[in-house]
Amino acid sequence: MRGIEEKTVLPNRTLRFQRRAMLKMMMTLPIAGLLPLSSLAAEVAQSLPDASATHEGASPWKLRILTPHEWATVGVLSDWVLPADEISGSATDAGVPEFIDDWLDFQRGDLLAEIREGLAWLDVECNRNYKQNFLDCSSTQQQQILDRIAWPENAAPQDARAVRFFNQFRDLTLSGFYTSEMGVRDLPYLGNQPQAEWRGCPTAVLAKLGV
Amino acid sequence: MTQPILSGDIYDAIIVGSGAGGGMAAYSLTRAGAKCLMLEAGDWYDTAKDSKWLQWGYDAPHRGESKTPYGPGGFEAVVGGYNVEGEPYTCATGTDWKWFRSRMLGGRTNAWGRISLRNGPYDFKPYSRDGKGFDWPITYEELAPYYDKTEELIGVFGSVEGLENLPDGKFQPPPTPRCYELLIQKTCKDLKIPCIPSRLAILTRALNDRPACHYVSQCNRGCRMGSNFSSPEVLLYPAQLTGNLEIRCGAMAREVLMGPDGRATGVSYIDKKSGEEVQARGKVIVLAASACETARLLLNSRNARFPDGLANSSGLVGRYLMDTVMSDVTGWIPSLMHLPAHNEDGVGGMHLFMPWWNYRQQLQGKLPFSRGYHIEIGGGRRGMPAPGLMTGSETLLGGGYGKALKQRSRSLYGSLVGFHGRGEMIPNPQSYCEIDKTVVDQWGIPVLKFHFQWSDEEIHMARHMQETFQQIVETMGGKTIESYGEKDQWGISAGGVGFHEVGGARMGSDPKTSVLNSHCQAWDCKNLFVTDGAPFVSLSDKNPTLTILALAWRTSEYITAQVRAQSV
Numbered sequence: 001m002r003g004i005e006e007k008t009v010l011p012n013r014t015l016r017f018q019r020r021a022m023l024k025m026m027m028t029l030p031i032a033g034l035l036p037l038s039s040l041a042a043e044v045a046q047s048l049p050d051a052s053a054t055h056e057g058a059s060p061w062k063l064r065i066l067t068p069h070e071w072a073t074v075g076v077l078s079d080w081v082l083p084a085d086e087i088s089g090s091a092t093d094a095g096v097p098e099f100i101d102d103w104l105d106f107q108r109g110d111l112l113a114e115i116r117e118g119l120a121w122l123d124v125e126c127n128r129n130y131k132q133n134f135l136d137c138s139s140t141q142q143q144q145i146l147d148r149i150a151w152p153e154n155a156a157p158q159d160a161r162a163v164r165f166f167n168q169f170r171d172l173t174l175s176g177f178y179t180s181e182m183g184v185r186d187l188p189y190l191g192n193q194p195q196a197e198w199r200g201c202p203t204a205v206l207a208k209l210g211v
Numbered sequence: 212m213t214q215p216i217l218s219g220d221i222y223d224a225i226i227v228g229s230g231a232g233g234g235m236a237a238y239s240l241t242r243a244g245a246k247c248l249m250l251e252a253g254d255w256y257d258t259a260k261d262s263k264w265l266q267w268g269y270d271a272p273h274r275g276e277s278k279t280p281y282g283p284g285g286f287e288a289v290v291g292g293y294n295v296e297g298e299p300y301t302c303a304t305g306t307d308w309k310w311f312r313s314r315m316l317g318g319r320t321n322a323w324g325r326i327s328l329r330n331g332p333y334d335f336k337p338y339s340r341d342g343k344g345f346d347w348p349i350t351y352e353e354l355a356p357y358y359d360k361t362e363e364l365i366g367v368f369g370s371v372e373g374l375e376n377l378p379d380g381k382f383q384p385p386p387t388p389r390c391y392e393l394l395i396q397k398t399c400k401d402l403k404i405p406c407i408p409s410r411l412a413i414l415t416r417a418l419n420d421r422p423a424c425h426y427v428s429q430c431n432r433g434c435r436m437g438s439n440f441s442s443p444e445v446l447l448y449p450a451q452l453t454g455n456l457e458i459r460c461g462a463m464a465r466e467v468l469m470g471p472d473g474r475a476t477g478v479s480y481i482d483k484k485s486g487e488e489v490q491a492r493g494k495v496i497v498l499a500a501s502a503c504e505t506a507r508l509l510l511n512s513r514n515a516r517f518p519d520g521l522a523n524s525s526g527l528v529g530r531y532l533m534d535t536v537m538s539d540v541t542g543w544i545p546s547l548m549h550l551p552a553h554n555e556d557g558v559g560g561m562h563l564f565m566p567w568w569n570y571r572q573q574l575q576g577k578l579p580f581s582r583g584y585h586i587e588i589g590g591g592r593r594g595m596p597a598p599g600l601m602t603g604s605e606t607l608l609g610g611g612y613g614k615a616l617k618q619r620s621r622s623l624y625g626s627l628v629g630f631h632g633r634g635e636m637i638p639n640p641q642s643y644c645e646i647d648k649t650v651v652d653q654w655g656i657p658v659l660k661f662h663f664q665w666s667d668e669e670i671h672m673a674r675h676m677q678e679t680f681q682q683i684v685e686t687m688g689g690k691t692i693e694s695y696g697e698k699d700q701w702g703i704s705a706g707g708v709g710f711h712e713v714g715g716a717r718m719g720s721d722p723k724t725s726v727l728n729s730h731c732q733a734w735d736c737k738n739l740f741v742t743d744g745a746p747f748v749s750l751s752d753k754n755p756t757l758t759i760l761a762l763a764w765r766t767s768e769y770i771t772a773q774v775r776a777q778s779v
Contacts, residue, residue: 080612080613081612081613081616082612082616082617083613083614083617085614085617085618087621088617099274102273103273103274103598106273106276146612150610150611150612151610151611152605152610153610167604167605167610170604170605170610170612170616171599171601171602171603171604174600174601174604174620175274175598175599175600175601175602176274176598178596178600178601178620178624179268179269179274179275179596179597179598179600180269181267181269183596184267184269184595184596186621187552187592187596187621187624187625188552189592189595189596190552190553190554190592191427191428191554191555191556191592191593191594191595192265192267192427192429192556192595193427193554193556194265194425194426194427195425195426195427195554196425197426198386198387198415198424198426198557198558199387200386200387200388200389201387201388201389201390201393201553202390202551202553204551205390205550205551205553206390206393208550208551209390209393209394209546209547209550211390211393211394211396211397
């Protein structure tokens with residue numbers, strides 16, 4: 001026999017030992033319920049590849065596919081879609097432009113083409129009406145353009161492509177925002193927390209639902 | 212091709228594939244003392260090391276989008292997909308078939324729904340019941356002891372219900388329902404649709420050295436605690452501890468080797484790392500490569516004695532391919548809005564489901580289709596938000612932008628529920644795979660060409676799903692967001708998308724009309740067995756994994772008994 005790498009790998013004993021240790025810790029918690037996530041999370045974080053190189057929060061952001069002008073337009077536009085309010089910050093606060101640049105680079109194809117066309121359309125329409133690019137327009141002028149395309153049911157037929165673009169852009173902004181740390185807290189999504197036991201639907205919700 | 216390398220040892224058994232069927236064969240055979248070699252086309256994957264469990268999407272590339280694995284398994288424990296580089300397949304004109312291939316240790320048991328339903332008595336004898344399709348050569352009673360053993364080994368939660376054609380099992384206690392599930396259950400009660408605890412291969416109580424679930428709904432990301440069933444965790448590692456199992460990953464099987472006496476003598480495979488062709492020798496060959504890969508292996512194993520492929524004297528290898536019938540509806544339920552925020556993760560799957568409830572009406576000819584479906588449910592606040600969570604915002608949120616849009620998004624969160632119909636396809640002669648005459652993969656192995664058609668039976672079933680789910684949504688006081696009508700063929704899925712492709716080497720009691728006998732032993736080749744989904748004669752609405760496991764265990768015990776009696 002030659003040239004064959006014997007690939008018999010035994011399961012990782014150390015990690016399985018750690019698992020039992022974690023289990024023991026879970027069982028001895030004073031209050032059954034939410035775990036102190038720190039030790040579990042630390043154990044996981046230790047073994048994960050370093051995501052910081054690709055993390056959208058890293059600054060300064062190195063553009064992946066958008067041009068600097070598109071990037072600036074995406075920033076302003078995404079904050080029109082999701083501005084700051086009393087509960088959370090704006091799209092740019094949450095890193096949505098970084099998400100969009102990365103996502104378009106990742107997906108490419110029709111989505112990228114549609115977004116590119118739409119961003120260009122904003123400038124073309126602003127130049128036609130206000131003799132300047134979207135970014136240089138006043139808030140009122142920007143809003144006038146957006147109002148033409150943000151309400152699909154009321155939009156003029158000749159704006160159909162731009163409406164489709166804005167639908168996509170709105171979806172992208174929502175995706176980027178609500179998958180960010182800020183967005184998760186805004187919803188709020190309260191999961192991804194290991195539980196020692198599952199306690200079902202809270203009494204307050206049961207009462208409200210009448211079930 | 213250069214001269215193949217002859218691997219030294221002669222194994223008692225060579226098992227091709229490390230998923231549910233291969234894993235169970237390895238578990239049973241090694242415990243009986245057989246020296247086994249397992250060939251897996253993918254790489255090693257160990258959840259305890261490779262899983263991205265608990266990692267937030269915003270800490271992962273592309274927010275955890277799983278299409279591009281970064282490191283073993285990516286954000287989810289999936290290596291593989293419909294498109295695997297260097298491994299094409301083709302479709303006949305008019306066929307829309309998607310073939311999911313898993314390329315990792317444990318195969319598809321790493322990321323799956325873990326829905327573990329027994330086939331019922333009707334499901335083994337469908338032809339006898341309604342004159343369509345074919346009967347299995349075994350009865351429910353013959354497989355029941357193996358369902359018992361399998362459930363006790365892997366751990367399945369559920370409830371004893373005593374329902375028609377839904378045999379109860381050896382269950383751990385089920386988790387209590389989520390909020391939206393309780394609302395669905397209440398509605399189903401009004402509509403006289405049963406809505407009961409689901410049956411999933413996830414531990415709610417510790418079992419052996421595996422702790423109970425910790426409820427983060429991340430089964431498909433690879434459970435680091437080993438609290439759910441996967442082949443490596445529950446079958447392969449214990450099999451390795453016997454000292455009788457050798458696993459070779461990166462080993463892509465090309466063909467089953469045969470001796471002059473017509474017996475299988477081994478498997479020829481490509482060592483993907485070195486690119487070398489290796490011949491491993493074994494006394495018994497067990498194929499568990501997934502239904503279509505198993506059919507492909509058989510069809511590609513030809514010689515003068517078997518010119519049309521090994522075990523194919525019936526001409527039925529690759530024939531009667533089936534997949535689950537699927538159609539979905541999404542509903543928006545206003546009463547789920549403005550609820551106090553709560554953690555709805557739970558286990559990595561639904562806590563309740565609706566089994567098929569219309570057996571009697573079908574028997575009386577009151578429905579335009581003959582077989583059943585069950586309903587799987589999802590939605591609410593379950594699971595980490597992922598890209599696409601508000602796709603279709605122009606419909607969902609009525610368009611717009613600004614603070615009002617933000618407020619509407621917040622209110623909408625948690626108020627969507629999904630109904631997923633999963634039904635039985637009746638096998639038909641138009642659905643099969645064969646060897647493509649010209650296309651080969653990167654190693655020169657001829658690839659599969661697929662032919663697939665739904666019949667009116669399945670289309671009528673999809674219509675019934677749509678109408679039922681829309682009725683449930685309306686009864687809940689909700690509005691259907693995503694649904695399908697006649698022009699979309701009632702939203703019926705493309706073949707293969709159900710991930711439940713089975714058949715292609717069916718069991719039977721007559722060598723003229725089946726590939727395998729009632730013990731999944733090839734009629735034409737006594738020491739060749741199949742333990743994946745290929746032996747399935749029908750595909751009931753029940754998800755196939757539990758039946759693959761039980762059947763593989765039964766087959767493996769038969770192999771052991773035959774070897775001991777020197778009959779193989």
